Amino acid sequence: MTDQHSSEQLSRVFAALADPTRRDMVARLTVGDATVGELAAPYDVSVQAVSKHLKVLEEAGLVSRGRDAQRRPVHLEAEVFDLMTKWIERYRRQAEQRYQRLDAVLAALQYAENPETAPSTPQEGTAS
Amino acid sequence: MTDQHSSEQLSRVFAALADPTRRDMVARLTVGDATVGELAAPYDVSVQAVSKHLKVLEEAGLVSRGRDAQRRPVHLEAEVFDLMTKWIERYRRQAEQRYQRLDAVLAALQYAENPETAPSTPQEGTAS
DNA sequence: CGCTTCCTCAACCGTTTGGTTGAGGAAGAC
């Protein structure tokens, strides 16, 4: 439960999804489980390369692998997405709050300079 | 507006956030804008290294930079987070739907085998 | 048994990445 672990996990997840091929595989896996061969088919790379990609996804916890004779069906693990979403949402929310505070300050300044002008409600994130 | 562009943008954003130092800087920036020097202070690396990190964040669109005399204040751009969130949510939702479908199928099978057992509503993502 | 299928491991290779140091531009301070 250490923050250390969580941070490394997060790094692995983000790094895994930084590759478009790997993102594409994740997209493919939302439709249903697939074998390595099936996953490799659409791409113009060797099966070994795909195997490496899957290892990266697995170590990020995005994917798990079963056994079906020679085949190794790949399964998408949706839970890890929550880790990312939490991280993103945390900072996105803080940033938004900051904007709102800034808007409030600007509105107050505006009001101090021109008390005739109604401060009204600050506009939401309409920054360039 | 091409998918190409969006995919490359997504790759840059994920890659940028794959580095813990860069994630930390983003966290720091949610508190408020900061100069390069201020951002560099907490870390045991050269200012040049931090400057490079900021370039990565900027090219990912996560950050913009202003001018204040010699200083280059860094500002967090919250919009790009939405791009990520959209991508994640899309696939997380699909995966969840798939689980629900699977749950429904399993419930139906269960019901077919033991019609006495009430199928009830499938539980939400409570998988291990 | 031998043979084929599915997949992974190991070694190698070029490119990218995250760091360094050194040089230097831009702008306030003296």
Added chain:
DNA sequence: GTCTTCCTCAACCAAACGGTTGAGGAAGCG
């Protein structure tokens, strides 16, 4: 003007990454 502060650019370096080929394990098929 000179000096100092803040920051970026350029060159370099080791490590990691994404790909390749070759070898080989595991398991069904003949």
